[in-house]
Amino acid sequence: MKYITFASIMAMLSIFTHAFAEDYYVCNGKRIPYDTIKLNVALCHKIVFGSGDRFFIRPSRDKTSTANFGYIFDYDTYNESWIVAEFDSSKKIISVQATISGEVYSCHAETIEQ
Numbered sequence: 494m495k496y497i498t499f500a501s502i503m504a505m506l507s508i509f510t511h512a513f514a515e516d517y518y519v520c521n522g523k524r525i526p527y528d529t530i531k532l533n534v535a536l537c538h539k540i541v542f543g544s545g546d547r548f549f550i551r552p553s554r555d556k557t558s559t560a561n562f563g564y565i566f567d568y569d570t571y572n573e574s575w576i577v578a579e580f581d582s583s584k585k586i587i588s589v590q591a592t593i594s595g596e597v598y599s600c601h602a603e604t605i606e607q
Contacts, residue, residue: 520591
């Protein structure tokens with residue numbers, strides 16, 4: 494007979510509880526959804542690393558590029574901020590910076606449980 498251990502119960506619950514978490518990058522207290530950054534990184538990755546340029550054919554992970562895009566925060570619809578996400582050839586995000594009202598801020602990842 495199989496016994497259910499506490500660890501196996503927690504492992505099963507962690508599968509479902511992750512569905513209630515939202516990932517963000519926080520820049521000077523302002524949140525940018527991770528999916529927005531991930532989408533822009535994927536688009537830029539396709540342009541840069543899929544361009545057929547010999548420099549980027551089968552690049553190593555130390556080759557990096559940036560995704561630059563405008564983003565409007567929910568409560569500040571008049572001022573567009575600029576986001577710069579640095580990523581490697583495997584689409585791993587290395588760093589994120591935001592230019593908000595002319596000032597540059599470093600961003601950090603944050604997960605919010607709901």
